[in-house]
Amino acid sequence: MxxxxxxxxxxxxxxxxxxxxxxxxxxxxxxxxxxxxxxxxxxTEGKYYLPFNTAPRQVPYQYFIxxxxxxxxxxxxxxxxxxxxxxxxxxxxxxxxxxxxxxRFNRISLKPYYKRHKLYLGTNALVFTDYTLAGHRFDGLAYEYQKSGKGIYGAVMKGRFLRRVSPLVENGILKNRPTYARHGEAAKLGYSFGKAFVELSYLHGFDKKAEDKLLDSLNVHPEENQAFALKVVYPLGNWVPRLEWARSRISKIDRSEFTSASTHDAFDSGLEYKGKKVDWGFSYSRVNPGFKTFGAYYFNNDLETIATSLGLRFLENKLMTNTKLGLQRSNLDNLAAKKNSNLSIEASLVANPSEKMNVHANFSNFSAFSNFNPTYNYLKGINGYEFIDTLNYRQVNTNLSMGFSVQSEASKKIQKSLSGELIYQTNGDRLGENRNPSNSLFFTLGQQWVFGQTQFQVGYGLNYSGNKNDFGRQTLIGPYANVSKAFFKNALRISNNFVWNFSKNDANRSALLTDYFMLSYKANRSHTTYLKFNLMVNSGGQFQDSARMAKSTIESFFNLGYRYTLNAGLKKKEK
Structure with missing residues (x-):
């Protein structure tokens, strides 16, 4: 009841x-x-779980509506x-x-509009730019005059960004993240010249101060943020330059009513060329340390990024290549104890000799360099160079993937497809003179048969994966197969998926068999009944003192369910 x-x-x-x-x-x-x-x-669905020779991983019976x-x-x-x-x-x-x-409560969002005028009431989220209002949800009011061709457009908002969260302390331990109630307003004004436009956006956010000694004792003080951003995009033929500059000011007020403020800048620029056979792009961005805005949930600062890309198309787009190169670095003011540098290289090749054949290859390399110098170690040094570069960490990840897919002619009664994928990954970690290399290889090859007139499908293939690192070597290989058949004009469908994997490492050998069976009956568009059965058999052994300790487990899952779909309409009868 x-x-x-x-x-x-x-x-x-x-x-x-x-x-x-x-x-x-x-x-x-x-x-x-x-x-x-x-x-x-x-x-609605009920599930029964029955394990053998193993401890149960879940309750025997579950249901949901x-x-x-x-x-x-x-x-x-x-x-x-x-x-x-x-x-x-x-x-x-x-x-x-x-x-x-x-x-425990409802959220209401109203968005009435008339032509280019749109009103936001209740809980909504808007994006002006990444450096001012960047998708942070607010409870309040907003108005937008939407962009359309040439002319002026813009938007304004006013509301609450955050609710007040009081500290929750248990046994002297803070259990949550307390905050003041945060309110604010933002505005955006732009002028469009067609594809070119100029935008100016502004955000003002502030915490409502409240008398709370516990917040003061936790060093949580109200803050205020003012952020400006100017963005210009002006296409010139096939060239598209863009430029954006932003400035943010954060003010903090402590318990003694002393106000401290800091101002930080951000800069983002790019140039793109879009041609019939060539695409090229270059971008540069710099976000100074300490830059943030109340209009975003999360923001990466203290980061400089340089990136370029080149895309080429040949043979009427049947052959396409794409390359990307990027460089990032942190600690822009050289005041942080840790400095990171990242270098990424990516190249891809896609070939489509025909509509039925596809070949692709991708190569990527990501290098990360970290240099850490403990802040106070220089006090212990005899000379000024003793503790420089006390910790050097380097990580290089390389990925190479290749694949293909081939399909038979669609006009034939039997359609066949063959596909394969090969992925090779290497990971090299180096800390000082210590090296921790590892590599992985993944391979899959499969074929699918579709018999058009009988609604019968059969598929089979082979999976392989291998991994090698300092802890040893591990391999996994096994076949898979799937079959499905529809009856009575697709009202009744039966399918079964089978996977058998053999795993081996330095200490264990095991075989995992998984079978998934499903039967569904759709009486009409609204009513569907289904039955699922999943069987998992794990047989393996552990080698200890040249003796094999075998242990096999069986887990079975039975699911019985029903789905009802409703799509009904009521129209006023014409007189």
Missing amino acids: KASIHIAFVFLLAAFSVGAQDLEHLKVSNIWADGLRIVGGLQ AGNVKLSLGKWVAVPASFSFTNQGFSIAHGFYGKNIAQ
């Missing part, structure tokens, strides 16, 4: 949002012309809701936070 009450309340109180509403369609006659529509679904419904009236309003109920507990899925996140 309680479960039924819970489900009923969820449909009424689950998180809902009202999508962008076109005010030109607010006439009652237009609303009822499109009618009232309900779209949704209900799924999940559903969603979306009520829409015409083209201007939509109210979605969803729920899930299992023997693990009850939760409401909210679209903004993602799936399986329990929420």
